[in-house]
Amino acid sequence: MTYLFISDLHLSPDHPRLVRGFLDLLTAYENQQTQLYILGDWFNAWIGDDYTAPWLDEIVDRLKQFTAAGNQIFFLAGNRDFVLGQNFLHQFSGQLLADVHNLEIGSIRYRIEHGDALCTDDISYQRFRKVIRNPLLLALLRKTPLSFRMKLAHGFRKKSQESQQFKTYEVMDVNASAVDSALQEVEVLIHGHTHRAAIHRLGHKKRIVLGDWKLDHAEILEIQPEQNIESLKLKKWQY
């Protein structure tokens, strides 16, 4: 069994190379009894499970093949694709996880999450997150036409890009005490979101930050059950 962790692929029809990188990853791990964990921002934007497009159909077909070969797919929400739900995942027997998920591999306990909730110094973003992820609001939004949601998503992206220009590097990173409490029950925290791929040591524990998918490579994490904490390393996936 191989456990594979990726995040921040930001797949979209505008960057076919990233899509190919993802499809190639599925091929590479198809015969390894893989549990693939996607830690959010899988897609650059997600306006609803009722959205369909040829570029997405190709991905879904490959995902079906991947799970039919005995592999599993787990997804937890990012800040760009938190609307993605079980309806989409159902097509290829994928499973939606809670925003924070704990798992045990070998004798090590892991906590996985996207990472945006750990950036508690970014107060305006946390306020926005609380509003936009309100289940009632989301239920209402789901009833609006796709074209409206597409415009809305575009507006949010623009607004977020603008506001990021005025935020410091520190404010947009994780908060140390948020990390401490996230690590309380586990030995290893795995997240993405910040686009600062690294492995941080905190005493005998570790915080592993997955990378965002760049033009031709991404930092991903592969774990085998017999591994100890010391041997955990990021892996460069090239495409």
Ligand code: MN
């Ligand atoms: Mn993110």
